[in-house]
Amino acid sequence: MxxxxxxxxLLLFLVVLVFSxxxxxxxxxxxxTLEAAHHEAHxxxxxxxxxxxxxxxxDDADKLFGKxxxxxxxxxxxxxxxxxxxxxxxxxxxxxxxxxxIWRYHWTVSKQLEVRAYDVxxxxxxxxxxx
Numbered sequence: 001m002x003x004x005x006x007x008x009x010l011l012l013f014l015v016v017l018v019f020s021x022x023x024x025x026x027x028x029x030x031x032x033t034l035e036a037a038h039h040e041a042h043x044x045x046x047x048x049x050x051x052x053x054x055x056x057x058x059d060d061a062d063k064l065f066g067k068x069x070x071x072x073x074x075x076x077x078x079x080x081x082x083x084x085x086x087x088x089x090x091x092x093x094x095x096x097x098x099x100x101x102i103w104r105y106h107w108t109v110s111k112q113l114e115v116r117a118y119d120v121x122x123x124x125x126x127x128x129x130x131x
Contacts, residue, residue, distance in 0.1 A: 039079065042071055046083060050090065053102050065101045072112050080116070083109045 004011065045064055052061035075083070087106035097103040 042068075042075070042079065043082075045071075046086065049105070050086070050102060053100070054090070058101075061101055065105060068105055069108060072108055075112075077113075077116060080109055080113050084113060 045067060049061055049064040049068055052058075052064065072080070084106065087102055087109065091097065091100065091103045091106050093106065093110070
């Protein structure tokens with residue numbers, strides 16, 4: 001009992017430290033789960049969009065097109081590359097089909113990839129200049 005009274009601040013600190021560590025690890029796991037769910041929802045939305053476009057449901061496809069466009073700035077590079085490759089199978093990127101929603105989505109993803117690639121190259125050049 002004396003040991004506890006003597007070192008109560010140290011023991012209290014250790015309890016708070018363990019509790020904080022557990023809460024941080026838990027939050028990381030929750031964030032990872034939410035990110036995976038968001039990624040799956042995006043893939044499902046993209047595939048539904050492609051299906052509706054190819055089957056001629058223009059109004060429904062237009063709704064999904066708007067949601068997909070809102071997602072584009074928040075997507076990771078890997079997700080953008082997946083979308084780019086998936087839509088490239090359907091459209092001919094060499095020809096412009098501005099009336100096609102799939103082509104417009106493909107073009108938007110392509111431009112977003114170019115912007116991000118430029119940012120990565122620009123950052124790499126700045127790092128090289130510093131050294």
